[in-house]
Amino acid sequence: MKGMTSIVKKVSALISGLVFLYGCYIIFHGHLTPGGGFAGGTIIAGSFILLIIANGIQYFRLKKEKEESSLAEGAGILFFLLFAAGGLLLTAHVFFRNFLPYGTPGNLLSAGVIPLYNIFVGIEVAAGLLSIFLAFVIYKKED
Amino acid sequence: MLNYILCFVLFLVGLYGVLTRKNIIKIIIGLCIMEYSLNLFFIMIGYIKGGVAPIVDLSSSQNVKYVDPLPQAIVLTAIVIGLATTALLLAIAIKLYKKYKTFDIDKINNLKG
Amino acid sequence: MEVLLTMILIIMIAGSVFSLHAKDLLSAIVSYGIVGFSLVIAFLILKAPDLAIVQIVVETISLIIMISVLIISTGEDLSEKDMVKIKGKSYINVRNLYYILFSVVAAFLLVYFFILATGNLNPFGSHETRMATEYINNGVKDIGAINLVTGIVFDYRGYDTLGEATILFTAVMGVLAILRLKTHKQDL
Numbered sequence: 001m002k003g004m005t006s007i008v009k010k011v012s013a014l015i016s017g018l019v020f021l022y023g024c025y026i027i028f029h030g031h032l033t034p035g036g037g038f039a040g041g042t043i044i045a046g047s048f049i050l051l052i053i054a055n056g057i058q059y060f061r062l063k064k065e066k067e068e069s070s071l072a073e074g075a076g077i078l079f080f081l082l083f084a085a086g087g088l089l090l091t092a093h094v095f096f097r098n099f100l101p102y103g104t105p106g107n108l109l110s111a112g113v114i115p116l117y118n119i120f121v122g123i124e125v126a127a128g129l130l131s132i133f134l135a136f137v138i139y140k141k142e143d
Numbered sequence: 144m145l146n147y148i149l150c151f152v153l154f155l156v157g158l159y160g161v162l163t164r165k166n167i168i169k170i171i172i173g174l175c176i177m178e179y180s181l182n183l184f185f186i187m188i189g190y191i192k193g194g195v196a197p198i199v200d201l202s203s204s205q206n207v208k209y210v211d212p213l214p215q216a217i218v219l220t221a222i223v224i225g226l227a228t229t230a231l232l233l234a235i236a237i238k239l240y241k242k243y244k245t246f247d248i249d250k251i252n253n254l255k256g
Numbered sequence: 257m258e259v260l261l262t263m264i265l266i267i268m269i270a271g272s273v274f275s276l277h278a279k280d281l282l283s284a285i286v287s288y289g290i291v292g293f294s295l296v297i298a299f300l301i302l303k304a305p306d307l308a309i310v311q312i313v314v315e316t317i318s319l320i321i322m323i324s325v326l327i328i329s330t331g332e333d334l335s336e337k338d339m340v341k342i343k344g345k346s347y348i349n350v351r352n353l354y355y356i357l358f359s360v361v362a363a364f365l366l367v368y369f370f371i372l373a374t375g376n377l378n379p380f381g382s383h384e385t386r387m388a389t390e391y392i393n394n395g396v397k398d399i400g401a402i403n404l405v406t407g408i409v410f411d412y413r414g415y416d417t418l419g420e421a422t423i424l425f426t427a428v429m430g431v432l433a434i435l436r437l438k439t440h441k442q443d444l
Contacts, residue, residue, distance in 0.1 A: 026309070031401035034198065034305035036409065038223055042313040049320065114401055117410045117417075124421055125223060128428045129317060132230045136324045139237065139435045146258065146380055149265040151370050155363055156269060160276040163355065168281055168325070172288050175318070176272050179295055186302050189388070192257075192381035196303045197404040199396050209404070210303045211388040216408040219306055220420040226314045227427035233325050234434045240329050 003056030012054035019047035023122075030118040037118040041125030048130050057137060146187060153180040167236050167246045171229065178225045182218050189214040258380065261301050268294045285322050289315065306405050 003009060026033075027040030157180060160173025189211030197212035236246070243251050268291050275287035292315035299308040377383060391408060399407040409417055 031403050031406050034196065034403065034405075035309060036219075036306060036403070036406045038219055039306060039309040039313070042223070042310060042317070046313050046316065049317065053320075114399070114406065114410050118406070121417070121421065125424065128424050129226070131428050132227070132431050133317065133321065135234070135431050135435050136230075136237075136321055144374075144380060146261055146265065147374055147377075148367065148371070149262065149269065151367065153265065153269055153272065155366065156272045156276070159359065160272075163359075164276060166281070168322070169276055169284060172275060172284060175288070176275075176291060179268075179291060182307075183295060183298060186299065186304055186307070187380070188377070188383060189385075190302050190381055191384065194303060196305055197392070199392075199402050199404060201396075201402070209388075209392050211383075211385060212391060212404040212408055213385075213387055215304050215307060215405050216413060217416070218304075219310060219405065219409060220417065222307065222310050222314055224420060224423055224427075226318055227424050229318055230321055231427055231430050231434070233321060234431045237325055237328065238434060246329060 002058075004054050008054050012050055016047045016050045019050065020044060023047060023126075027118050027122040028115065031114050037121030038125055040118070041122035042129060044122065044126040045129035045133070048126075049133055052133075052137070147184070150180055150184045150187065153183075165248055167239065167248060170248075171232050171236065174232070175225070175229055182221060182225075185214045185218050257301060261298060264294050264298050264301070268298075281326055282323075285319065285326065288322075289319050292318070 023040045023043035023046075025040075026035035026043060027037060030036035030040065154177055157173045157175075157177035160176065161170050164170055164173065191208055191210055194208045194210040197209045197215070199209075200207070239251060240246060245251070271287050271290035271294065275284045275291065278284040278287060292311070296308050296311050296315070299305075299311060391404060391412070395404045395407055396402065399411045401407040401411075
């Protein structure tokens with residue numbers, strides 16, 4: 001699957017950076033505005049898919065990227081579990097306890113441990129969807 | 144009430160697609176349509192007329208009605224899981240095509256006794 | 257607002273019927289895109305902005321994956337013919353008639369039982385549950401998050417989110433295991 005023309009390549013290189021930034025914004029403000037971890041994670045996966053479709057498979061040496069994407073997905077869910085178990089071990093003896101201070105509602109650093117949960121779930125969802133897409137695309141190349 | 148019935152008719156259209164089509168890709172499309180109709184039905188139960196989205200506004204008075212947030216929390220993860228199961232079904236369809244060279248389910252009958 | 261919702265539902269039904277009867281697979285996939293994007297508008301009418309964001313991106317990725325499946329094969333549709341030829345003269349295919357009759361009867365039965373089952377619900381747009389008032393009244397005090405949906409997903413119902421993350425992980429492992437990709441040792 002070759003890449004597209006050079007106009008598409010230049011424009012997609014600019015726009016995919018903006019899409020990635022928008023996905024990060026939705027993840028970080030997940031407890032204040034609509035969105036959250038799942039929505040931001042899928043948007044970040046979308047930005048990577050845009051880059052891969054516009055530039056073709058040979059551009060990225062895609063075998064290596066498949067292993068890195070699986071590694072990111074495993075790391076995301078591992079940290080999610082570690083933070084959930086952290087509440088059990090550190091303070092109250094309840095799994096999933098919200099153990100960081102709350103702060104005033106409406107600020108960016110409020111709601112305890114929920115922003116961290118958002119980040120890790122976002123990493124896990126983005127890496128998972130990117131792995132699925134890479135598996136389909138690489139299979140086409142070596143049939 | 145009419146909205147509930149139309150949502151169920153969409154579910155029946157998906158079921159019709161699963162039962163009567165011979166092409167595997169159309170069976171998968173029918174399954175996805177059934178999943179969409181169920182998510183929509185779930186959200187329609189929690190809707191309140193004149194309500195707003197469930198983002199709490201701290202600087203307003205106390206009598207503003209919010210839409211039910213619990214079905215939205217349940218459907219939020221269901222949508223992403225639907226994508227994952229669709230991807231799994233399409234992977235199996237690719238493997239079937241590589242072995243039998245066709246998408247027709249009448250010809251993929253190696254399991255018949 | 258309810259009139260708009262009814263119109264969107266009629267568009268979705270028409271799109272899905274056309275998608276299942278299309279002559280080639282590319283038209284079927286594009287019509288399936290109509291159903292998915294109309295669902296985004298329906299979510300916005302029902303005041304659920306989180307779900308609209310997720311559904312738009314998920315629908316786009318799903319269309320991309322389906323087209324990549326389509327590239328490896330031919331794009332035509334296979335269907336049973338309406339008239340059968342036996343010894344030179346054409347007859348009507350009776351099996352199709354049996355299917356159509358049976359499916360119409362079954363559809364009427366299912367719709368009747370569905371109306372019986374949902375007759376006890378309050379009319380559309382006025383169903384207030386006890387859990388909803390509990391979450392709305394105590395949400396900001398207990399969790400500290402303004403977005404109630406995120407608070408429910410990550411604090412009140414955290415176990416469900418853990419299960420969902422596990423399901424997504426397992427599905428991705430399943431896809432990577434089914435499409436077994438050979439690794440060439442000389443590329444490292």
